[in-house]
Amino acid sequence: MSGQIQAYNNVLELIGETPLIKLSQTVDGFPGDYYAKVESFNPGHSSKDRIALHIIEQAENKGLLKPGDTIIETTSGNTGFSIAMVSRIKGYDCILAVSSKSSADKIDMLKSMGAKVYVCPANVSADDPRSYYEVAKRLHEEIKNSIYINQYFNELNTEAHYMSTGPEIWKQTAGKITHLVACSGTGGTISGTAKYLKEQNPNVQILGVDAYGSVLKKFHETQEFDKNEIYPYRIEGLGKNLIPTATDFDVIDSFTKVKDEDAAHMARKISQTEGLFVGYTSGAAMQAVKQLVKENAFGEDAVVVVIFPDHGSRYMSKIYNDKWMQDQGFFDSVSTAAEQHIEY
């Protein structure tokens, strides 16, 4: 054989250009066409690869990072995994402060990528010294030659999606997109993507997804931070107990709230019907679509793009674990689990 070896130099070259996949059975009977932007095709299996690479390369360009320096972040898991991955290739130490709500799988995955992990209590306020924000800030002050990614308050998070996710969706839909449905956590994905899409066509509707227990929807509607909106919920990575500056509320047209239980069942349904093994928030995004269809949000001509942020393998001890589902009270009288698991 002759010719060139066809290989990538490292995994970072595979970040972005994720596929758009047409949905079928999950959207049966819905008006319009529905496509998933499947971010688990990134090498770190989530949309967060995009922001990790962009923010770290911008810091390098500004001379803020040199090999051996430390990168610190607060994360529900995905951003941490992506930062740890980029750090391995580029030769940085990686310290992550995570919420105790993160699944055990996610925490173990961060360690497998060489990160040092601080697990901080989930149900304390953001300004509590034990919160993962405060722990990360303190570590950044204490460790010389460190940078703090601070994704909730870093405009480069939003810029990463403005520069990649937005243009990709515009190109992949040949400019035909009418609606974007995306979860909001830091708000980077929805705001950056929306800004690009609205610049191309201001009529594209941007539909955010929020969790019950989060302040985002109420803040969008009233400009008021309502503490009464905050209570514990189970979906990881979606919604917030503070207002992130990475979110541009002006480019979002509306928010839909979804319940933990509905989102979990929807994620399982996507896996079983579309053959796409998706994470909890992908279920949340599709659940929002289902609710929006009931509100007649989409016409027959709608071209709807739904962002599926990460991969189902991160939730094996949660939504894909029948015992966990049962413990949450998410299986009612008839359990699909019993029908599928046959001891022989």
Ligand code: PMP
């Ligand atoms: N889904 C998952 C699984 C996430 O980890 C995140 C990030 N927190 C999101 C959705 C929301 O993305 P963004 O932070 O860009 O709003």
